[in-house]
Amino acid sequence: MTEPTPAGQSGVVVRSTVFGRIVRNPLGLTAIVALVIIGAAAAFAQVLAPYDQNFSDITNTLAAPGGEYILGTDSGGRDVLSRLLYGGQLTLASALLCASVAILIGLPTGLIAGYYGGWFDSTASWFANMILSLPGIMVLLSVRAALGPSVWLAMIVFGILLSPGYFRLTRTVVQSVRNELYVDAARVSGLSDLRIIARHIMSVVRAPIIIQTSIVAGVAIAIQSGLDFLGLGDPAQATWGIMLSDGFRNVYLNPLLLVWPTLAIMLTIASLVLLGNAVRDALEDGQKITAKRRPAGEKKPSRSAALPAVEAGTEQHLLKVSHLAVGYPQADGSIKTVVDDVSFHIDRGEVLSIVGESGSGKSQTAFSILGLLPDTARIVGGSIQFDGTYTVAPGDDTVSAERLGALRGRRISYIPQEPMSNLDPAFTIGSQLVRPMTVVLGISKAEARARALELLAKVGIPNPQRTFDAYPHEVSGGMAQRVLIAGAISCEPDLVIADEPTTALDVTVQAEVLDLLRTMQRQLGVGVIIVTHNFGVVADLADRVVVMQSGRVVEEGEVLDILRHPKHPYTQTLLASMLEDKQPMTKLTVDAAAGGTA
Amino acid sequence: MNGTPILTATDVVVEYPGKGFRAKPFRALHGVSIAIEQGKTLGLVGESGSGKTTLGRAMLGLAPVTGGAITFDGQDITHASRRQRRALSRDIQVVFQDPYTSLNPALEVGEILAEPLAVQGVAPREAKARIRELLDRVGLPQDAVHRLPREFSGGQRQRVAIARALALSPRLIVCDEPVSALDLTTQARVLDLFLEIQQDTGVSYLFVSHDLDVVRHISHDVAVMYRGEIVEQGPAEHVTRTPDHPYTQRLLLASPVPDPVRQEERRANRLRLLAEQREQDAQAGAIVGAVVAAPDDGAEGISVGDRVR
Numbered sequence: 001m002t003e004p005t006p007a008g009q010s011g012v013v014v015r016s017t018v019f020g021r022i023v024r025n026p027l028g029l030t031a032i033v034a035l036v037i038i039g040a041a042a043a044f045a046q047v048l049a050p051y052d053q054n055f056s057d058i059t060n061t062l063a064a065p066g067g068e069y070i071l072g073t074d075s076g077g078r079d080v081l082s083r084l085l086y087g088g089q090l091t092l093a094s095a096l097l098c099a100s101v102a103i104l105i106g107l108p109t110g111l112i113a114g115y116y117g118g119w120f121d122s123t124a125s126w127f128a129n130m131i132l133s134l135p136g137i138m139v140l141l142s143v144r145a146a147l148g149p150s151v152w153l154a155m156i157v158f159g160i161l162l163s164p165g166y167f168r169l170t171r172t173v174v175q176s177v178r179n180e181l182y183v184d185a186a187r188v189s190g191l192s193d194l195r196i197i198a199r200h201i202m203s204v205v206r207a208p209i210i211i212q213t214s215i216v217a218g219v220a221i222a223i224q225s226g227l228d229f230l231g232l233g234d235p236a237q238a239t240w241g242i243m244l245s246d247g248f249r250n251v252y253l254n255p256l257l258l259v260w261p262t263l264a265i266m267l268t269i270a271s272l273v274l275l276g277n278a279v280r281d282a283l284e285d286g287q288k289i290t291a292k293r294r295p296a297g298e299k300k301p302s303r304s305a306a307l308p309a310v311e312a313g314t315e316q317h318l319l320k321v322s323h324l325a326v327g328y329p330q331a332d333g334s335i336k337t338v339v340d341d342v343s344f345h346i347d348r349g350e351v352l353s354i355v356g357e358s359g360s361g362k363s364q365t366a367f368s369i370l371g372l373l374p375d376t377a378r379i380v381g382g383s384i385q386f387d388g389t390y391t392v393a394p395g396d397d398t399v400s401a402e403r404l405g406a407l408r409g410r411r412i413s414y415i416p417q418e419p420m421s422n423l424d425p426a427f428t429i430g431s432q433l434v435r436p437m438t439v440v441l442g443i444s445k446a447e448a449r450a451r452a453l454e455l456l457a458k459v460g461i462p463n464p465q466r467t468f469d470a471y472p473h474e475v476s477g478g479m480a481q482r483v484l485i486a487g488a489i490s491c492e493p494d495l496v497i498a499d500e501p502t503t504a505l506d507v508t509v510q511a512e513v514l515d516l517l518r519t520m521q522r523q524l525g526v527g528v529i530i531v532t533h534n535f536g537v538v539a540d541l542a543d544r545v546v547v548m549q550s551g552r553v554v555e556e557g558e559v560l561d562i563l564r565h566p567k568h569p570y571t572q573t574l575l576a577s578m579l580e581d582k583q584p585m586t587k588l589t590v591d592a593a594a595g596g597t598a
Numbered sequence: 599m600n601g602t603p604i605l606t607a608t609d610v611v612v613e614y615p616g617k618g619f620r621a622k623p624f625r626a627l628h629g630v631s632i633a634i635e636q637g638k639t640l641g642l643v644g645e646s647g648s649g650k651t652t653l654g655r656a657m658l659g660l661a662p663v664t665g666g667a668i669t670f671d672g673q674d675i676t677h678a679s680r681r682q683r684r685a686l687s688r689d690i691q692v693v694f695q696d697p698y699t700s701l702n703p704a705l706e707v708g709e710i711l712a713e714p715l716a717v718q719g720v721a722p723r724e725a726k727a728r729i730r731e732l733l734d735r736v737g738l739p740q741d742a743v744h745r746l747p748r749e750f751s752g753g754q755r756q757r758v759a760i761a762r763a764l765a766l767s768p769r770l771i772v773c774d775e776p777v778s779a780l781d782l783t784t785q786a787r788v789l790d791l792f793l794e795i796q797q798d799t800g801v802s803y804l805f806v807s808h809d810l811d812v813v814r815h816i817s818h819d820v821a822v823m824y825r826g827e828i829v830e831q832g833p834a835e836h837v838t839r840t841p842d843h844p845y846t847q848r849l850l851l852a853s854p855v856p857d858p859v860r861q862e863e864r865r866a867n868r869l870r871l872l873a874e875q876r877e878q879d880a881q882a883g884a885i886v887g888a889v890v891a892a893p894d895d896g897a898e899g900i901s902v903g904d905r906v907r
Contacts, residue, residue: 188658539855579809
């Protein structure tokens with residue numbers, strides 16, 4: 001209690017552990033309890049079992065359950081309960097052996113192959129593929145024929161057959177983290193490879209291995225029981241498979257003999273699978289929030305009903321957002337508001353810029369205009385009107401897909417931030433430009449094709465035909481953004497919404513794309529909403545600016561006014577953080593040392 | 599003005615093996631030479647794919663150096679072994695671009711900070727005290743020790759990364775785009791922190807960034823990289839305000855300024871510069887073209903003069 005805790009960051013950090021989450025999952029808890037009971041019963045078979053597994057009461061074969069033998073006796077007069085317990089011992093131990101062998105072979109080789117790659121990777125992968133191509137049952141039968149009916153031997157061989165699964169899993173996971181920056185940072189710190197693997201890589205591999213093991217153990221039990229059921233096991237030792245075999249042979253005399261081992265096998269395998277699922281769910285960590293259903297009584301506002309007319313005197317605005325609020329329902333029933341009371345408008349041929357930092361709600365606002373909010377999002381309040389009709393009428397809680405469907409692509413189009421991830425790698429650029437035009441404008445393919453080539457030339461692509469035929473990975477980021485701009489203007493929209501259109505681009509390419517956007521905007525006279533965090537981009541393009549902070553509009557005005565004479569302290573802070581025109585090597589913030597809130 | 603260089607790179611070549619059998623290796627750096635002075639910052643600016651990050655990684659031993667030499671404090675570290683690297687990690691550290699992937703999501707901040715200390719054999723007790731000091735240094739609360747990286751914002755994570763780099767009091771920190779993933783106001787605070795640390799500890803920085811404004815703000819000297827080569831190098835003020843090389847000139851004028859009137863001017867200047875450079879290129883290209891085009895001119899009956907026209 002000697003250290004003062006800074007305000008706003010005090011308190012105990014509540015963090016649920018993976019184990020905690022598994023236990024809280026009813027299925028996970030059931031599976032664990034079941035496995036513990038089965039495991040304990042098998043482990044303490046010597047204590048729990050009333051008879052030895054091979055003690056046989058010749059005078060009392062195939063006895064019905066009850067009395068001296070709780071679950072009856074089998075065809076050899078042996079106590080079924082005792083054999084079930086002893087059988088569990090062998091069955092579970094053999095499954096454990098199988099999984100251990102598979103892990104012991106697959107995990108280290110996978111780690112080495114994934115981490116170092118090179119010749120070991122190629123060789124090990126070749127072996128893994130070879131083992132995978134072997135018919136498992138055939139191999140097991142041959143081993144049994146050659147080396148005798150040993151459960152252990154069979155399970156070791158089966159473990160080897162299963163090891164490629166672990167090898168591949170480990171290798172893939174390791175490859176995915178091998179080049180993570182934190183592994184690089186550990187290398188720079190001088191950690192040995194062994195330490196890096198133990199500390200940074202194993203933690204990632206652990207969980208998938210546990211999940212895989214729960215499934216492999218189930219498979220091992222099934223295979224082992226299967227072999228014994230076929231009569232290939234060691235008859236001197238009870239296993240669930242041997243009991244199953246005995247039950248099957250006497251199915252007409254005492255069908256119950258079949259039930260007990262089946263139950264045991266089913267329960268164990270089901271618990272293992274459920275445990276695997278629970279571990280996976282716990283690791284995914286995401287609390288699933290289902291959208292709240294409307295109470296049955298509350299009537300859904302009918303979409304077909306005539307829309308209310310927009311407020312008189314505002315019809316001339318191309319787009320008007322009034323008191324818009326967007327929220328996400330939380331697990332506890334509350335709604336987390338990310339956009340709150342946002343109002344602005346844009347007229348034809350105007351460029352409006354929405355500026356803010358991450359988390360300011362600027363993209364959420366843009367997405368509500370486009371109707372691209374995630375399904376869980378709710379319009380909590382306010383309205384959006386486009387060209388004199390509502391797309392979100394007052395009282396609506398979602399964006400009407402029906403109303404926007406008619407506008408999107410035709411009258412409102414979108415330029416995204418990441419050009420590369422917004423082009424489908426499986427189709428040529430040409431087909432991605434042509435398709436929307438044939439659908440939206442209803443023109444023929446040939447016509448659309450000619451138009452697409454024209455557009456590509458217009459957006460400054462030097463060889464339109466080549467780009468038209470190219471796949472997205474064959475062009476640079478700047479080119480891809482030009483293609484998307486061409487796509488955005490292809491259907492002659494009235495409003496283009498550009499979400500950080502130059503953020504992912506190099507600065508020289510950014511300048512070119514800004515030039516292009518400006519030229520296009522002038523030529524076509526479209527309204528443009530440009531969402532950005534860069535005041536340079538704002539100064540370059542915008543007529544008016546809306547500054548957002550934490551979901552609210554803090555300032556709005558003409559671009560020159562806002563950039564030269566910001567009134568709101570937040571806008572002032574933002575502009576003060578710009579490095580252009582600052583004295584180098586000087587403090588940018590008034591109170592930098594007070595950090596912690598960065 | 600010329601202090602002793604703490605780190606020098608001479609004609610460094612980095613080549614990545616090509617994909618496939620007997621494929622040509624990819625040459626990321628074509629003989630790059632730089633020097634970083636004690637207590638100073640060398641800004642390294644360039645676009646994506648220019649090789650600026652590769653140069654930083656070469657110094658850290660994370661990129662395959664196939665030619666040239668890197669010396670630290672007079673000692674050749676071009677192909678330092680793991681053992682030498684471990685010793686070097688006391689002197690050379692790194693802050694990466696992405697604060698989201700540069701911290702192991704499974705480790706608590708305390709464990710992350712303890713790692714470099716443990717490698718150097720610092721006793722746990724001393725390490726604890728040092729970690730407390732480091733958190734103070736970068737302006738994080740003390741209870742951060744038991745928190746996971748994901749419980750912090752981007753700026754705070756970058757502070758953790760800076761604290762990790764500072765743990766062993768290095769003499770050089772390679773900063774690979776450490777502020778480009780951050781918001782404007784956060785970037786300002788983190789830059790302040792970098793400056794403050796340099797003033798207090800006299801550490802040198804190799805500051806890699808694509809943003810000329812950031813580099814101008816924090817660097818004493820600036821090197822401009824373009825396609826795996828350094829095209830211009832010199833005092834920050836000169837390189838970032840009145841550059842000589844055409845590429846740097848383009849780079850400078852491409853970065854928009856936050857004032858509509860000045861931006862319009864800059865835009866006009868940029869377009870004028872581009873037109874001028876295109877003309878120069880065309881003239882130079884005509885001469886070069888006349889010389890170069892001749893040997894691989896497959897078409898018959900076309901004279902060199904025709905091609906130029």
